[in-house]
Amino acid sequence: MRLALGRAHPRAARAGGDAALSVERFGPPSGDQRPLLSDSTRRRRARLREAVQQARAAAGPDAALRVLAADPDSRVPERRAVLTPYE
Numbered sequence: 673m674r675l676a677l678g679r680a681h682p683r684a685a686r687a688g689g690d691a692a693l694s695v696e697r698f699g700p701p702s703g704d705q706r707p708l709l710s711d712s713t714r715r716r717r718a719r720l721r722e723a724v725q726q727a728r729a730a731a732g733p734d735a736a737l738r739v740l741a742a743d744p745d746s747r748v749p750e751r752r753a754v755l756t757p758y759e
Contacts, residue, residue, distance in 0.1 A: 724736040724758055733757070734757075736757070736758040737754055737756060737757060737758055738753040738755070738757075738758045739753045739754075739755060740753060740754050740755075740756045741753055742754045
């Protein structure tokens with residue numbers, strides 16, 4: 673909550689107004705979070721595909737890339753690996 677108020681509070685103080693904060697609800701306890709590795713491989717890949725789609729929708733087509741080894745023995749660092757779209 674401090675992070676949310678940290679940016680809003682100085683503006684409200686400068687404007688001369690009062691700021692109030694109320695909590696409507698909290699997120700799930702940390703014990704209720706779904707562990708990534710206990711899901712099946714198929715389910716993990718589906719979740720990863722969904723995350724990649726969301727990242728691309730928010731930040732464009734270059735938001736999710738992977739590193740592909742192109743010429744690992746090259747003396748030029750730029751030739752050792754290239755970025756390719758994550759599929």
